[in-house]
């Protein structure tokens with residue numbers, strides 16, 4: 001059954017995850033002030049699914065059980081499902097102004113679903129049925145699953161099996177009757193501390209020598225041997241200071257962590273690839289394709305909020321009538337909606353896989369993500385332009401409340417007379433949070449490197465561009481027959 005947001009929080013509280021921040025084990029991650037805003041973002045994926053207004057986008061009917069499930073646990077059954085996925089992500093970006101983390105599991109499910117089907121067909125293995133059982137388990141219990149792909153990679157010039165340290169890519173260290181033991185790590189794991197389960201996949205194409213690295217499996221996040229080392233974000237410790245104004249976004253956030261698998265045991269029923277190196281490429285390509293589509297939704301939703309904050313600060317600054325301000329906001333909107341166009345296009349141009357599920361148009365999904373590596377930076381630049389230099393020289397909330405200097409801050413940081421200084425400060429901090437603070441992780445650098453760095457999309461665009469057919473178009477018109 002679907003969990004409420006509060007049930008989700010309580011279900012996480014019951015897990016015994018091994019999480020470290022500033023060198024120390026965190027007793028209760030759910031209540032940690034640095035982690036909590038990121039938990040609130042995932043909670044929103046549960047809360048909105050309870051609201052009739054959002055039911056259409058937030059829930060789906062499982063093709064495996066016929067029951068109503070959260071869309072984040074769904075295997076896409078049509079291009080309409082793919083479009084709804086992007087719209088759901090835009091909605092959540094709008095509601096949280098953050099990364100809400102639950103998409104990686106959804107994208108991993110869908111990539112594994114079609115790949116295990118192909119694998120079984122070619123090799124006679126039985127991974128697809130096992131995966132289906134696992135997906136049903138996650139759907140029925142409405143779990144948050146983290147999709148884990150990126151290995152630390154060590155020397156980028158060497159294959160997994162050729163690394164000086166064999167653990168630079170996660171691999172099988174022991175094969176047992178009842179399962180396998182794995183060792184390695186996964187880097188930048190979005191939302192792992194807020195997840196019940198982790199679904200691990202290989203990170204690149206493999207050859208026979210990398211057989212032990214071609215492994216896909218799922219385990220609960222509190223499995224023995226899993227250690228999460230929480231990633232720092234710019235301005236993260238402001239959350240320990242107690243000021244709601246200074247943190248920028250006091251309610252929501254995102255997180256990533258370095259996740260170590262120190263000899264973790266995986267039982268047979270949770271292994272979905274175990275040495276079939278020739279399928280690791282399709283798993284990687286499909287997951288990347290789905291996650292590149294995802295960014296055409298989530299980053300657009302966050303962009304909507306940043307554009308809103310920018311329009312608001314121009315109201316508060318008294319600049320909203322200036323024609324260049326209006327034009328810059330038009331430009332921000334144009335860029336943001338261009339991202340959305342590709343997100344929707346790669347979805348509605350999607351197609352059915354051999355397994356019966358639907359996947360996106362790969363070329364358009366890569367174009368979508370390539371745009372995402374650029375446009376949020378320009379949108380952020382325009383936001384900073386309109387906000388003004390005060391964005392980075394603003395005194396703290398404590399100064400505003402100080403007996404000695406508070407009245408100066410109040411007086412001199414006022415914009416238009418009708419808006420309280422503290423309100424203007426809140427919006428400035430909110431913009432700072434998205435462009436330079438904790439949320440810039442998701443809005444800027446993750447836009448660049450998440451779901452694959454820019455060059456990875458260019459390789460895919462080049463492979464899908466079909467230049468020969470384009471040359472032939474010219475030859476046909478000009479009657480060239482060589």
Ligand code: SF4
Pocket residue numbers: 098099100101102103104190294295298299442446450
């Ligand atoms: Fe979802 Fe976007 Fe966060 Fe990826 S970056 S998990 S797509 S919200």
Ligand code: FE
Pocket residue numbers: 190446450451
């Ligand atoms: Fe991401």
